[in-house]
Amino acid sequence: MNALMAGVIVKGVMAGASSESRAASARTQTTPSPVHDVEWPPPPPQGPKPPLEALNAASWRYQRYLHEQHTAGKQVHEVLDFGKWKSAYFDPASRGGRPGRSGGPAQVTTRQRLTEEGFINTENTRLGDNFVDLYRPNTSGGIDYVEVDEMLKSGIPRADVRSKLKKELVHLGKHDTLLFVDKIDLSKRILYRFGEDPSVVDTRVCP
Incomplete structure (x- = not known):
């Protein structure tokens, strides 16, 4: 009886592991790349523009970038993912480069x-x-x-x-x-x- 119960438990554990493995595999296959992992069409950023040193400074500006690109007629596959956008635009601005500053x-x-x-x-x-x-x-x-x-x-x-x-x-x-x-x-x-x-x-x- 004990041996039989052990066999049932092992099978159950193996079945559970197999199920989790299949689910993980499915998640891996369906997870979009970062550039597509955004809401499209993108809504405008919420609230006032935060200063560059704020915790949400980059995410707010990236959301604005997405919204502007959609307004200009771009599709989701034509926009930069967050990492590339940040290195090209936000990081230079945070170091004082301020691309496209508003002026006087x-x-x-x-x-x-x-x-x-x-x-x-x-x-x-x-x-x-x-x-x-x-x-x-x-x-x-x-x-x-x-x-x-x-x-x-x-x-x-x-x-x-x-x-x-x-x-x-x-x-x-x-x-x-x-x-x-x-x-x-x-x-x-x-x-x-x-x-x-x-x-x-x-x-x-x-x-």
Whole structure:
């Protein structure tokens, strides 16, 4: 009798172990990769933006990144997973790099007013190696990028901004545009298009 009971117990333990093994195997096979392990479409981040030193600083900003990418028409397989996003965007910012920083009061106000035109205020959207201030998808299937900064009395951006615009211009896609907006006067704008020579940045003035 004892031997029989022992055999039943062993079989039960083995069956339980086999069941757990199959369940673990199933979890391993169905667990999505980190880039897909997000809610899609992603909701906007909750609450005010925390400071960089806050415990939820990275997760809040990553959620904003996901939301912005979805708004721009990206699919879940086209976004960065948290680790790659953090190393590319959050870590440089936390060390003082501050990509895409908002600028002074005038620039912040103008950027906010541009969001009323459908542009997305961003801190982590690149055009080439540079971060732009705002963007929005356009009806041609491309992206309209925006830089907001100082316009000189001559009607062109200041020298260091022109240098940045030239670098960005060569990275425009076929249906993309690049708009420069004066940080003081929202109506003063200069538009650049795909295929234009970067030298146009030095000659095109605000109409």
